[in-house]
Amino acid sequence: xxxxxxxxxxxxxxxxxxxxEENERKTGNxxxxxxxxxxxxxxxxxxxxxxxxxxxxxxxPNSDLNGKILKxxxxxxxxxxxxxxxxxxxxxxxxxxxxxxxxxxxCCSLTTALAAFVEKYAKLxxxxxICEIEKKHFPKEVYEKNYxxxxxxxxPVSLYGISVILKKEGISCEYVGNFEDNYAKKQIMEHxxxxxxxxxxxxxxxxxxxxxxxxxxxxxxxxxxxxILLGVDEExxxxxxxxxxxxxxxxxQRLKRADLSELISxxxxxxxxxxxxxxxxxKKNTGGYILLYQA
Numbered sequence: 001x002x003x004x005x006x007x008x009x010x011x012x013x014x015x016x017x018x019x020x021e022e023n024e025r026k027t028g029n030x031x032x033x034x035x036x037x038x039x040x041x042x043x044x045x046x047x048x049x050x051x052x053x054x055x056x057x058x059x060x061p062n063s064d065l066n067g068k069i070l071k072x073x074x075x076x077x078x079x080x081x082x083x084x085x086x087x088x089x090x091x092x093x094x095x096x097x098x099x100x101x102x103x104x105x106x107c108c109s110l111t112t113a114l115a116a117f118v119e120k121y122a123k124l125x126x127x128x129x130i131c132e133i134e135k136k137h138f139p140k141e142v143y144e145k146n147y148x149x150x151x152x153x154x155x156p157v158s159l160y161g162i163s164v165i166l167k168k169e170g171i172s173c174e175y176v177g178n179f180e181d182n183y184a185k186k187q188i189m190e191h192x193x194x195x196x197x198x199x200x201x202x203x204x205x206x207x208x209x210x211x212x213x214x215x216x217x218x219x220x221x222x223x224x225x226x227x228i229l230l231g232v233d234e235e236x237x238x239x240x241x242x243x244x245x246x247x248x249x250x251x252x253q254r255l256k257r258a259d260l261s262e263l264i265s266x267x268x269x270x271x272x273x274x275x276x277x278x279x280x281x282x283k284k285n286t287g288g289y290i291l292l293y294q295a
Contacts, residue, residue, distance in 0.1 A: 040067040042255065044239075046076040046195050046231065053193040056231040056239050063251035068092060070254035072241070074230065076195050083116045083230065085241040085254040086126055096127035099154060106156035106226040106280075108243035109199055110165060113228065113292065117171045137165050138278050146279045156226070158286050159201055161278035166292070177270030177288040181209065184289070185264055188229065191291050192238065198229040199290040202266040203283070219248070220266045224280065233257060
């Protein structure tokens with residue numbers, strides 16, 4: 001565990017240590033406690049229309065999708081993938097709980113993808129992704145620099161960083177940084193209709209082309225936010241995972257649906273396409289989306 005996710009060696013650190021111990025007693029950090037986390041489950045199927053395009057069925061329910069973990073089971077013929085969707089504010093991630101609450105959307109999405117595509121990670125949790133997966137694949141100095149900062153300045157893994165880990169774990173993917181809206185809409189929709197997911201990043205700003213129409217819209221992000229598009233439903237709406245809890249979504253939180261054009265209006269292209277920061281640095285260095293390919 002990075003040192004800053006542990007306790008500081010200072011007078012304040014003693015206070016934090018006591019708070020942490022109290023939090024541990026409340027939330028539980030043992031394997032047995034984690035196994036008692038309530039896990040909702042939803043089953044979806046990929047069906048194929050007369051044009052050969054895949055869509056998800058049945059439609060999402062209007063409630064009961066607000067748990068700490070939602071297990072999304074998607075069947076496609078004889079194959080099946082299980083996407084565990086994690087709630088950032090669940091408070092069940094031990095010493096990483098505060099980080100995941102504040103910065104953990106990318107980590108939660110990465111964990112979901114790894115669990116769905118790599119059999120040995122089926123029971124992976126976001127705190128394990130931070131302490132084991134990121135530590136395994138990122139240079140030591142980069143990893144320790146990020147998690148050695150005070151909590152407010154620690155950053156989430158970038159889309160580029162996610163793509164690096166996915167590839168190193170044997171998952172075929174393509175990071176698309178810079179994009180034009182119309183092309184992105186076409187590419188993402190075609191990809192989803194083949195039954196393959198897409199990881200996206202949104203901002204609090206809503207665009208219309210290159211023009212910002214609302215600076216503090218915040219419908220899909222308080223600042224920046226990472227989610228996974230899983231497919232398209234029968235009504236042409238995109239079904240996507242969300243680790244955040246939004247008031248407007250009521251009891252439909254971990255799995256939401258929206259028009260793809262709307263989601264793209266909150267996404268943003270990467271301006272500095274040569275950037276290779278593994279953790280979020282500046283807006284110009286991140287953005288875009290990741291296409292994941294089925295094996």
